[in-house]
Amino acid sequence: MAIESEVLVIxxxxxxxxxxxxxxxxxxxxxxxxxxxxxxxxASGLVDVLGYTSxxxxxxxxxxxxxxxxxxxxxxxxxxxxxxxxxxxxFDDAVPxxxxxxxxxxxxxxxHGGSIKPTARYPAGASAGLASDTRxxxxxxxxxxxxxxxxxxxxxxxxxxVPFDARGETIRFPGDLRADAKVTRYAKLLDTNSEVAVRGRxxxxxxALAQRVNPLLEDEQRVGFPAILGDDNPGAIxxxxxxHLGVDVFEVPMGPPSLPGLRLEDALFSALGxxxxxxxxxxxVVDFDGEDRIEKVFIEKNGAKIPNSADxxxxxxxxxxxxxxxxxxxxxxxPIFDCHVPHAEDRYDWFEGELFGDHEFxxxxxxxxxxxxxxxxxxxxxxxxxxxxxxxLGGYDFAAEKSGSGVSIxxxxxxxxxxxxxxx
Amino acid sequence: MSDAETPPDFDPVxxxxxxxxxxxxxxxxxxxxxxxxxxxxxxxxxxxxxxxPVAEVDDDFPGPKFQxxxxxxxxxxxxxxxxxxxxMDCSNCMRCDNACPSGVPLSQMHxxxxxxxxxxxxxxxxVEYIRNRILANYRTSAFFASKVPRLANFAMNFGPARWVMxxxxxxxxxxxxxxxAKQTFRDWWADRGGQVxxxxxxxxxxxxxxxxxxxxxxxxxxxxxxxxxxTPEVGKAMVRVYEEFGYEVVxxxxxxxxxxxxxxxMLDDARRHAETNVSSMSELVDEGYHAxxxxxxxxxxxRQEYPELFSIPGTAKVAANASPAxxxxxxx
Numbered sequence: 001m002a003i004e005s006e007v008l009v010i011x012x013x014x015x016x017x018x019x020x021x022x023x024x025x026x027x028x029x030x031x032x033x034x035x036x037x038x039x040x041x042x043a044s045g046l047v048d049v050l051g052y053t054s055x056x057x058x059x060x061x062x063x064x065x066x067x068x069x070x071x072x073x074x075x076x077x078x079x080x081x082x083x084x085x086x087x088x089x090x091f092d093d094a095v096p097x098x099x100x101x102x103x104x105x106x107x108x109x110x111x112h113g114g115s116i117k118p119t120a121r122y123p124a125g126a127s128a129g130l131a132s133d134t135r136x137x138x139x140x141x142x143x144x145x146x147x148x149x150x151x152x153x154x155x156x157x158x159x160x161x162v163p164f165d166a167r168g169e170t171i172r173f174p175g176d177l178r179a180d181a182k183v184t185r186y187a188k189l190l191d192t193n194s195e196v197a198v199r200g201r202x203x204x205x206x207x208a209l210a211q212r213v214n215p216l217l218e219d220e221q222r223v224g225f226p227a228i229l230g231d232d233n234p235g236a237i238x239x240x241x242x243x244h245l246g247v248d249v250f251e252v253p254m255g256p257p258s259l260p261g262l263r264l265e266d267a268l269f270s271a272l273g274x275x276x277x278x279x280x281x282x283x284x285v286v287d288f289d290g291e292d293r294i295e296k297v298f299i300e301k302n303g304a305k306i307p308n309s310a311d312x313x314x315x316x317x318x319x320x321x322x323x324x325x326x327x328x329x330x331x332x333x334x335p336i337f338d339c340h341v342p343h344a345e346d347r348y349d350w351f352e353g354e355l356f357g358d359h360e361f362x363x364x365x366x367x368x369x370x371x372x373x374x375x376x377x378x379x380x381x382x383x384x385x386x387x388x389x390x391x392x393l394g395g396y397d398f399a400a401e402k403s404g405s406g407v408s409i410x411x412x413x414x415x416x417x418x419x420x421x422x423x424x
Numbered sequence: 425m426s427d428a429e430t431p432p433d434f435d436p437v438x439x440x441x442x443x444x445x446x447x448x449x450x451x452x453x454x455x456x457x458x459x460x461x462x463x464x465x466x467x468x469x470x471x472x473x474x475x476x477p478v479a480e481v482d483d484d485f486p487g488p489k490f491q492x493x494x495x496x497x498x499x500x501x502x503x504x505x506x507x508x509x510x511x512m513d514c515s516n517c518m519r520c521d522n523a524c525p526s527g528v529p530l531s532q533m534h535x536x537x538x539x540x541x542x543x544x545x546x547x548x549x550x551v552e553y554i555r556n557r558i559l560a561n562y563r564t565s566a567f568f569a570s571k572v573p574r575l576a577n578f579a580m581n582f583g584p585a586r587w588v589m590x591x592x593x594x595x596x597x598x599x600x601x602x603x604x605a606k607q608t609f610r611d612w613w614a615d616r617g618g619q620v621x622x623x624x625x626x627x628x629x630x631x632x633x634x635x636x637x638x639x640x641x642x643x644x645x646x647x648x649x650x651x652x653x654x655t656p657e658v659g660k661a662m663v664r665v666y667e668e669f670g671y672e673v674v675x676x677x678x679x680x681x682x683x684x685x686x687x688x689x690m691l692d693d694a695r696r697h698a699e700t701n702v703s704s705m706s707e708l709v710d711e712g713y714h715a716x717x718x719x720x721x722x723x724x725x726x727r728q729e730y731p732e733l734f735s736i737p738g739t740a741k742v743a744a745n746a747s748p749a750x751x752x753x754x755x756x
Contacts, residue, residue: 036525037471177483180490182473184480257470282522302727303744323525 002296002307003329005278006423009416010285010297010336011048011324013038014405015390017268018087018412019314019419021094024275026420033299033308035284039322039391040266042119044253045227045260046109046398047091047098047409049084050076051118051402059118062104063406073395075407076360078370079414084406087413088120094271095264097235099127101416108132112148112226112254114156118402123260125234128222129250134163135221139252140213141170141318141362142186144179148226152273169216171222174208183259186228190237206237210244227251227259285336294337294383312385312419315339315366315374316412319391325365332364334392339366339374339382342394358400365394372415387415459533460500465526466493472530478513488520508540512552516687518724520684532732535686539733542689555593556688563680563697566604566653573604578700590673602654609652609659613675622663622673630670642672644708645749646701646707646726648719649680662718662749672737674713676704681722686729698739705746706738715746723748 009020012034014064020032022049036216052058053066054074067084076084092101098121100107100409106118110129116131129137137157140152143166150168157166173197177185190209195202198412203211213223223241230237253260272279275306287298287305296309316334317324326335332343343364344350350361366374366388373381374388390408398404472488473479479487491511499505511534520530522531546553558565565715579585580601589595630637643666651659663673677703682694705715705726717723730739 036527037475038521039525041474042469084503140742178486180486181483182470182487184474184476187481188480257474262474302731302746303740318684 002309003031005029005310007031007073007149007312007314007416008033008308008310009314009316009420010034010295010321011038011314011318011390011392012269012279013316013318013390013408014043015392015408015412015415016266016314016316017272018091018409019267019316019389020277021268021272021275021417022087022090022312022413022416023278023420023423024272025090025418026417028420028423030275030311030416030420031275031308032272032279033283033285034279034281036282039318040265041261042256042258042321042391043261043264043405044111044255045123045258045264046117046253047100047121047264047405048118048402049088049120049135049406051106051345052400054397054401056400058402059108059116060106063106063118063120064104068070073367074369074392075396075411076403077369078372079410083414084410087410090413091121091409095267096278097263098122098168098269099124107140108136110153110157110162110224110252111152111423112252114153114160116157116160116162120406123234123251123253123263125227125229125238125251125260126253127182127250128248129224129252131157131160131162133222135248136165136219137167137222137224138213138217138220139166139168141168142173142226142228143170144173144177144181145226145228148203148252153252165220167218167220169213171212171216174203174212175205177179178306182253183228184231184379190228191230194239202371206240207244210241213241213245217247220332222248224250224252225315227254228420229259231259231262234259270274288337290383293385294381297336299413311423313383313387314412314419315386315392316390316415317392319365320361322391323371324390324392326360327364332361334366334374335372337382337386339388340376341385342367342377359397362397362399363394365392366396370410371418385419388417389415443725446641449544459496459529459536462529462533463493463496463500466524466528467526468476468493469525471523471525475519475523476517477517478515480628482513484697485510486531488514488534491537492520492654493528495537496533507537507544509541509545511538511541512689516683518728521728529732531729535689535691535729535733538686538689539691541630542705543691545704546689549592555595557690557693559595560685560688560690560693561680569604570608570653573606577603579602582712590703591629597752604653605656609647609656610675612656613663619674622667625667626670626672629668633670639670640712641670642674642713644705644713644715645673645675646678646681646705646715646716646717646719646722646746647675648678648722662716666716666749674695674708676708678704681719681725682729683716683721683725686725686733691733695734695736698725698734699736702725702730702736702738702742705742709738709745711740713745715742716749718749720748 005024006029009032010015020030024030036083048061066082067081100121105126108116111117139150139154141148153167154166189205193204193206195207196205198208238249283299283301285297286300289295298305313380320323332341351359376382389411454531476488514534518531586597647659666673679697682697685694689728727743731743
């Protein structure tokens, strides 16, 4: 007997989660299946919509204004500007710990490399760090965390011409953690505010951290840390540090593994649970039944193939990194349904010679109609009840455009909502 | 020359694989599990590390990415590379398996490394080894304790005895030992009439529910040691729930699932127990039974660890036909 639902979403990243959430809020009986943990845990946790045009113009002030001029095969053009806005509203409602919804204008956030990223939404923990804010800034790095070299980041920020003075200092994290301590180790220590030994005395971790920073603080009005300030209680930790230091505290989003990404994933999974969807993670979808219409998919579990059937399906399995799109010497393909992925025949045309060149492969993914149904090589829809969302889609280069989160949320929303409406 | 340029004398579409071509045997055939190829699937995203409940609290523990792929990579160039003793701090929760976006068999790597560490590097006369061996073979001590549950419960939580255990074996006196039940699950099951009674109950329930009375609804229940000796109420409830839904239950011959043995690197002990479990479970699977376990780690042992660690005939069949008792995969 198959496990049944009205809408089955395959993939547990930003696209899949938004899709399932949109479908569930539309009233559908939704099931989300995800193989392993998604690339969302590797993402910065910043939610961008569009930072640069496909031609590289930017940073853009108003992402919505630029959408109608994007190339026709761009996913934003498929769903339209209003859907992007509606999708962001759903996100704002589901993840109340994010800010940025008060304006259409892109916010400018400092990155852990010291560059500035245009973004539409950001975690509350990053908001005191906005680059448009004129308050002078102290950045504090942790000696063992080589990913965030505070003096270097401060110098880079200066070079971008930010309207404030930035200075970097490096400290040893109190408590003698191992040199390669995980971000979750720092977070846990601060979450629980456990006592750490400082010169033979036991001091609560938050206080001990503030004590290390206090003597370094000159007349800066805010202090930035790498994003390690707690997993469960980041707000309380920032408040405690602010009280000890007497100035605002913010986090600079970091590379993988990323706590802001983890927190965002947790927030979306709990919103999805509250919306009543069923969720299964850990096992891959390996096969399906159906010709013009998908009848059921099979999930492999310890060698058994468990059938799952639904009226409507959403493919949100990710791009090359998430393994929703794969390639070998013979070509580029979508591994579950073998949806057509348009690509150059000669694989030496897939990329450019320069590392940061305009690589074609960055835009590889399934092509869809305006209803987000994947198209075959002759531009007919592959299956009448399958829609695609997120990085599995082609036609855009999220790294260059800074549009990854926005496309996942907008197409996830559209695919989920339409799947739910059709399943009724 | 950059990799991005086509080399002049090499056609990537049709590489030179003429008669002269002999593939290099990087990993020679061996009966042992060789996990080094799997280590190369790791792209070091550290998702496993962020899921590890030990690494977030223990400053001596380097995390699953080191324990698994990094350590196996070190073995790639050096067969004599010694296993780091920190592998003994892994709690074998297997969360890293569920995390890895590249499908690296992390817990299999940990279990194998731990087994190798214990068999080749650990001092068999050390207190740690003796203690771990006793704790890993919980079923044996529980078997004797269950004969005299009141005495055992008193002795195991008797202050002076716990003080001695802490001093000699390093078993903390802060934790209470779980109480042994006055009647084991299996004794209850036998008193109740075993499989014959269950068949009648299931048949009556099917009639009540309007299901075909001769429906093939039957499960083989792996209750595990803890339900048997400590919390038989769990096992009894499991039987009643399944019967209520019309399933006939059998409680086949079984030993320890091996979970505490994997966690302590005692793979030989675990294999002996697994052989019994696989043999009795696979016969029942052949007869149309679906295997269920109320204990999640026992269920993981049947479904994942046996196939990953042992080549016992029938293992794959049992794994494909087993599920945790709380999921509905048995509804076939």
